[in-house]
Amino acid sequence: MDFEFTEEEEAFRTELSDFLDAEVPDWWQGMFTEDERAMPFTRELCAKLADRGWLTMAWPPEHGGSGASVWKQAIVREEMWAREEPRGPQYMNLNYIGPLLMRFGTPEQHARFLPPMARGEVIWCQGFSEPDAGSDLASLITRAEDRGDHFIVNGQKIWTSYADSPADWCLLLVRSNPSAPKHRGISMLLLDMTTPGITVRPIDTMAGPHEFNEVFLDDVRVPRDCLLGGQDHGWDLVVAGLTFERxxxxxxxxxxxxxxxxxxxxxxxxxxxxxxxxxxxxxxxxxxxxxxxxxxxxxxxxxxxxxxxxxxxxxxxxxxxxxxxxxxxxxxxxxxxxxxxxxxxxxxxxxxxxxxxxxxxxxxxxxxxxxxxxxxxxxxxxxxxxxx
Amino acid sequence: MNLELSDEQRLLADTARAFVDRHADDADPWPAMRDTGWAGLLVPEEHGGSGAGMTEFVLVCEALGRGPVVSPLIPSVTAALALRWAGTPDLQDQWLPTLATGAFTGTVAVLEAGMRDEWSPAPMSGLGALTGTKVLVPWVPDVAVIVVVTSEGLRVVERSGAVRVHDHDPLCAEPHAALTFQQAPAERLGSTADSAVVLARVLDYNAVARLAYAIGAAERALELSVDHATNRHQFGRPIGTFQAVAHRCAEMRADVDACRYLAYRAAWALDHDADAAIAVTAAKSFANDAMRRVFLHAHQVHGAMGFATEHELHRYTRVAKSFELSLGGTTRHRDRLATEIGLGSRP
The missing domain is CATH 1.20.140.10 (Butyryl-CoA Dehydrogenase, subunit A, domain 3)
Structure with missing residues (x-):
């Protein structure tokens, strides 16, 4: 057992911490305030982190990262979270949406989605919860009909952070096979948030207006090449993703x-x-x-x-x-x-x-x-x- | 950073678990325990010990708490620590080799009537031969050497007719006694100033050892609770299928795990002399409260059967409560911790 970080890790923490002390302004109190400077600031900071190789340092080299140890990743998380996560929504991409894509995506999906994440340029949101699917997530009913080269999606998501940021993409959980047992008929789609048929409605909360949204999906067309992992096997991805997240x-x-x-x-x-x-x-x-x-x-x-x-x-x-x-x-x-x-x-x-x-x-x-x-x-x- | 045990540490923990399985019901496990070398874990090699660290000792204590195996190991090792840190070469030569093999056992006498806890100043005078009474001294009939806390520092007393023993019947299974000293010859153990530092360290080591022992007891109480919740049926189903019961067990798991890693970190800090005061006091104050929660849940899950002494749960409950009441209550440790984290008056 060893309850100390190594000298090299401590030196990295000091370097990162000095950088953040210089870059994170006094007014920064996290993403979910009414301060309009928040989103431009976090985009700019992520670009600087990307330049230093710190944004995706946890990712493996084949996806543009440096394969940093889990302990260096922990140091990044600590320094960021202690400062109200100045990476804004990007931490989701880095911690689990990116890793899910790496593990379950096709080479084409890797080439298309990972580089913009690595540059800190793209905002993703997560379309999991529904009004009637919270703790019992697998009972979700947002429906994706298989139309051959695409799916048609109808339904509603809720408690979707960053959807109004606005998000560029959504990691969307849908019911693709209503006749299968509930855990076996779910698929994960990569949804372009500019697709026609999507309505985002912010939910005012005790913490302010930008924390959560509802997302309504009416006849939204999702191309088949935006299916992540196997059709009807989306639950495997949920289990893997939630473990990354916790x-x-x-x-x-x-x-x-x-x-x-x-x-x-x-x-x-x-x-x-x-x-x-x-x-x-x-x-x-x-x-x-x-x-x-x-x-x-x-x-x-x-x-x-x-x-x-x-x-x-x-x-x-x-x-x-x-x-x-x-x-x-x-x-x-x-x-x-x-x-x-x-x-x-x-x-x-x-x-x-x-x-x-x-x-x-x-x-x-x-x-x-x-x-x-x-x-x-x-x-x-x-x-x-x-x-x- | 790495919170995994090393292969050697895992082997030691497994050996200790196997010992507990074999000897938990022995009337006197000490003869068997002598052969393990555990009494010498914290004694340097030149004095016949193995010079291992506190982490190793904590792993042994944790296993023994699962029995619980009732033995003089913790008090005897604690007495050896005081001699190791403050004893003259003569005193060390006299006592450490026999304490390390377990041929003799030692104990530490701290408390007197009227002391709030082990950290309060001891009224007994250390000038000349000792006279007065120490209470709640961990005791077995053949203790050979007693480290005594006095107002002038630590003293060493060899067992003799000048020490009268009145057995207590305390909450815990470990035998304890009140010791009345009548002009008992005593040797000085370090200067008065050194003594205070050594005593503080001895109490910290003792607290972490006792904590580890209590963690073993709590882990066993959790296992018993899970067994009971799985096998006891009411309303036609195992009671563990009710979330009200299952969630108590989950909370026990979360608290025992927290105590365990706080204890491991405290042991590591003692071994490495790294912020040990803050690590020990955080562990002790968290565990004092956590043990209450764990055993509240254990008794609630067991129902009335847990109150009956024919069931074994009460033995673990006693270990935990005795731990909580020893070596500083929650309030005392939180006050110490408050200073460590920077609270204080501004000039």
């Missing part, structure tokens, strides 16, 4: 940064000696520490070539509940003015904690709810019997 975000890194902000705030406010504040923040720190180590355990398994399905769910249980706890305790320490938002001159810590609490209300839902994670741990990890 450890693909260093949620603990942002929580750790917010805890640092709160420690400074408490000291400045004369609360550094307050026994209750001390107790609360130390508790958060131990939970942050645990969440981080459990992510590192999953990454250690990936380094050996194993797929940490159950371990990723355990890590996620800790990470998402940590985020929520940090938000709650943070607002408690700030007191009544914690209600004030970014932009209000009386908002403590520039409204940062308010925003952090708000945006983490659904963190125990996204990417598989807390209950779904517990089911995975109980059934696949502990071997408990399934519900009848």
């Amino acid at each position: 450890t693909g975000i260093a949620r603990y890194a942002r929580a750790g940064r917010v805890i640092e902000l709160l420690v400074d705030y408490a000291n400045d406010a004369g609360l550094g000696d307050d026994p209750i504040v001390r107790d609360r923040l130390a508790d958060l720190y131990t939970r942050y520490d645990a969440a981080r180590l459990l992510n590192y355990r999953a990454i250690s398994m990936q380094a050996k070539g194993e797929v940490p399905t159950v371990e990723a769910s355990v890590a996620r249980m800790h990470n998402t509940q940590l985020e929520q706890a940090v938000g709650h305790v943070g607002l408690e320490i700030l007191g009544p003015t914690g209600q004030l938002r970014a932009g209000d001159e009386w908002a403590p810590l520039r409204g940062e904690i308010h925003r952090y609490w708000t945006r983490n209300i659904p963190s125990t839902l996204a990417g598989g709810s807390l209950e779904v994670q517990k089911n995975i741990v109980a059934q696949r990890g502990l071997g408990l019997p399934r519900e009848p």
Whole structure:
């Protein structure tokens, strides 16, 4: 066992961190604000990252990456997530849409879709959830009819982040065979978002207007060469993709940064000696520490070539509940003015904690709810019997 | 960074598991344990030990907690650590080789009535021969050497008629005693200033060893809970098919895993002298609360049977509660951690 990054890895972290400190402006608070500078900024930053070879460093050399170790990838995720993910929507391309294309795509699809991702030029969104298919994702009903050289798609997707950014492409999950058992009749399509018949409607949320969208699909034509993987075998891709996604975000890194902000705030406010504040923040720190180590355990398994399905769910249980706890305790320490938002001159810590609490209300839902994670741990990890 | 055990560490853990399978029900497992060399894991080779690290010792303790195998291993190794770090060459020659082979056992006497916890100042005077009473001292009848915490630092007392033993009947299965010293001859173990540093380290090592032992107990409690949830039927189905039950087990898994990696990291930090204080105190304070949650779930899943002493669950529950109550409660460790993460008064 070794609980330290190597000197080379630490040097890389310093280089990346210095670059980001210089490039990420003070006003940046992530993608889902009303700030119109956000999208141009993230596009520009991704181009600079691509120039340095840092955007796709995790990708294998045959797809334009440098095959960086899983630990360097972890460092990138930590430094990015600690700064509210200045790569914007690109992290999805890098973490799992790209890898899914590499694993399941044809050579033609590789040539067509991977280079623009590697340059950080293209925005993808993910069309999975439907109004009646959330935790029970496999019950989705958006229909793709096979018309030979193309499919005709009709249905509705929901909770689609970045669709209004606007996204260029959508990784779309459809029912291609309604007579097969529900997991066996699903396909994955690569949908050009400029195709006629697509309507995007933003959903206003507690965290602002740009976090989620509904996507309506009316007689949308998708060419057959945009089918990813085998027809009716889309569920295999979902399983592979969700495993990439669960450890693909260093949620603990942002929580750790917010805890640092709160420690400074408490000291400045004369609360550094307050026994209750001390107790609360130390508790958060131990939970942050645990969440981080459990992510590192999953990454250690990936380094050996194993797929940490159950371990990723355990890590996620800790990470998402940590985020929520940090938000709650943070607002408690700030007191009544914690209600004030970014932009209000009386908002403590520039409204940062308010925003952090708000945006983490659904963190125990996204990417598989807390209950779904517990089911995975109980059934696949502990071997408990399934519900009848 | 690599959180996987090495092949040697895995082998050691497997050996310890096999030992537990064979000896968990022995009336006295110590003779068998002497042959394993574990008592000498943290004793340097020149004193007859194997000079291994805390990580190795933690793997052994974790396996023993699964039994739970009740033995003087942890207190005896803890006494050896104090002698190793603060003893004169003569004291080391006198005690370390026999402690390393397990021919003799040692213990550490810290608590006195009125002390809040092991970190509070000890009232017993260390000037001259020792007089006074230590409580909750891990004890077996043939303990040969006692490391005693006094207000003037650490002292070494050889077992003699000047030490009267009153057996406790504590929560945990490990035998403990109150020791009354009556003008007991004592040798100084390091200067007063060194003693404070050594004692803090000894307590940190002891806390991590006890934590590992509790993690073994918690892992076993989880296995028992999963067995019970799988085999116990109510309403015509295994109770583990109800999410209310299954999710308790999943939460136990998540908490035990967190405790385990916090403990491994603390052991690593002690071995590498890298931010050990923050690593130990984070592990102890997280685990204190996590053990409560784990055993709350274990008892809830087991139903009334878990309360009956004919079922084995209670043995593990006792290990965990005893761990929580020893070596600093959650509040104490969080306060220490708060300072470590930078909370304090501004000038």
